[in-house]
Amino acid sequence: MRRLPGRSRLPGRSRLPGTSLLPGTRRLPLLAVAGVLGLTLSTPAGAEARDISRDTLAANDGWAAADGGTTGGSTADDAHVFTVRDRSELVRALDGGSATPKIIRIAGTIDANTTDDGDTLDCDDYATDGYDLKKYLAAYDPRTWGSAKPSGPQEEARQASAARQAERVELAVGSNTTIVGLGDRAVLKGAGLQLRGADNVIIRNLELRDAYDCFPVWQPNTGGLGDWKTAYDNIWLRGATHVWIDHVTLSDKGHLDQDEPTYFGRNYLRHDGLLDITNESDLVTVSWSRFADHDKAMLIGNGDTATGDRGKLRVTLHHNEFAGVVQRAPRVRFGQVHVYNNRYVVPGDAHDYRYSLGISTESAVHAENNAFTTPGHIEAADLVKSWNGTAFHATGTLFNGYPVDLLTIYNAYNSGSERDLTPDVGWTPTLHGEIDSARQADHEVARGAGAGRIR
Numbered sequence: 001m002r003r004l005p006g007r008s009r010l011p012g013r014s015r016l017p018g019t020s021l022l023p024g025t026r027r028l029p030l031l032a033v034a035g036v037l038g039l040t041l042s043t044p045a046g047a048e049a050r051d052i053s054r055d056t057l058a059a060n061d062g063w064a065a066a067d068g069g070t071t072g073g074s075t076a077d078d079a080h081v082f083t084v085r086d087r088s089e090l091v092r093a094l095d096g097g098s099a100t101p102k103i104i105r106i107a108g109t110i111d112a113n114t115t116d117d118g119d120t121l122d123c124d125d126y127a128t129d130g131y132d133l134k135k136y137l138a139a140y141d142p143r144t145w146g147s148a149k150p151s152g153p154q155e156e157a158r159q160a161s162a163a164r165q166a167e168r169v170e171l172a173v174g175s176n177t178t179i180v181g182l183g184d185r186a187v188l189k190g191a192g193l194q195l196r197g198a199d200n201v202i203i204r205n206l207e208l209r210d211a212y213d214c215f216p217v218w219q220p221n222t223g224g225l226g227d228w229k230t231a232y233d234n235i236w237l238r239g240a241t242h243v244w245i246d247h248v249t250l251s252d253k254g255h256l257d258q259d260e261p262t263y264f265g266r267n268y269l270r271h272d273g274l275l276d277i278t279n280e281s282d283l284v285t286v287s288w289s290r291f292a293d294h295d296k297a298m299l300i301g302n303g304d305t306a307t308g309d310r311g312k313l314r315v316t317l318h319h320n321e322f323a324g325v326v327q328r329a330p331r332v333r334f335g336q337v338h339v340y341n342n343r344y345v346v347p348g349d350a351h352d353y354r355y356s357l358g359i360s361t362e363s364a365v366h367a368e369n370n371a372f373t374t375p376g377h378i379e380a381a382d383l384v385k386s387w388n389g390t391a392f393h394a395t396g397t398l399f400n401g402y403p404v405d406l407l408t409i410y411n412a413y414n415s416g417s418e419r420d421l422t423p424d425v426g427w428t429p430t431l432h433g434e435i436d437s438a439r440q441a442d443h444e445v446a447r448g449a450g451a452g453r454i455r
Helices: 030-036 087-097 133-139 153-169 406-413 438-448
Strands: 081-084 102-106 109-111 170-172 177-181 187-189 192-196 199-209 217-219 227-229 235-238 241-251 275-278 282-287 290-296 298-300 315-318 321-327 336-340 343-345 357-359 364-368 371-373 384-386 393-395 397-399 402-404
Touching (some): 081 087, 087 102, 087 170, 133 153, 153 170, 192 199, 235 241, 290 298, 343 438, 393 406
Parallel strands (some): 081 102, 109 187, 170 192, 187 199, 192 235, 241 282, 241 290, 275 298, 282 315, 343 371
16 A cells, blocks of 8 residues: 555447557557456457447437437547556546547556555545544534534545545546447446546446445435435536446445444445436436446436426436346436336345335436336335426336336325326437337346446
């Protein structure tokens, strides 16, 4: 360890183009790079490895295909095609989030919590100004501190420490960028990819895991009893447009929140969302991806008062797997969201499951042919939760192998704390491929979703 310096479905096929090398690296053919890293590229005998980094989103493949489509960095010249193997190379390739067309191929595992020299950093390396968790807990214990927002030396030290970690792990992704994993073992660990105001971005064939926050903040008034709030999403779209996320795997692998201690009667959460789409983001397709072992998976729209989101947050989710997810798969405000052919799996030992589909203020969710598998203590009525929602279209739902009318069930079992939902969401999706039965999709997604499974 080294302490930081102190401071207060239509893929294209093509021959692999030349790879621009970052300073200090040597040009190697892709297959040679894979061999050095112990990767296996699935290539039939006598065939070329397919370069998915030049792929663009197929026509009609969800909302990201609207208004010109999504091409990412497919037009990048050879000087802006990079193969990166560590955080330092990745940061240089990202170029501060520039809009220059670029293709970034991730080889092997990259850990964001490392120095520029590649030394591993842990939470103690980021801590500064006297921050100490035991002191923090003593200072803001609700029994003595009360319900006021934390302030004073330990909260200031926490903020300074959090800023040091953020400098390492928050990585800006600019417009006209494609990020792809090489082979079937490409991993980005501990990072939060930030698509802030970016347009035309593709992220594919990559595992993103454990965006771990070393310095959660105590919020006394959250949820009535207070709660811990964390800082990082694996991928966060803020005002981003034309984004295609495909065959990615997102999880907390390495540090599961369920293994963290309890402080002030609440789980000491270390992770925020897996994928959040907020702040007037628009025209997004998320396909063939896997969201696993996490609490709050996906937020679309971040506030009931964020009226600038009206007419935006148009998102398509298809052929994704949500496995071991407690809630927000997704939770939607304002957006027109098409949720079709997805697979939901709740583990048999899950006792903290809350819901899958969250219907919130002015949302217009059109759900078709999704399959849910749950243990016996979870009912079909538990799959949907509403906060100020008014409408929800749901057809073709399969629940533990049986067809169910999800909307009718929700309204029948609604406790009365929320109004019944109507089936008219005000729009009908037109940008989509063939919609399979829920049963067929369940099998295909189980076999094909996630990183390393592009066929």
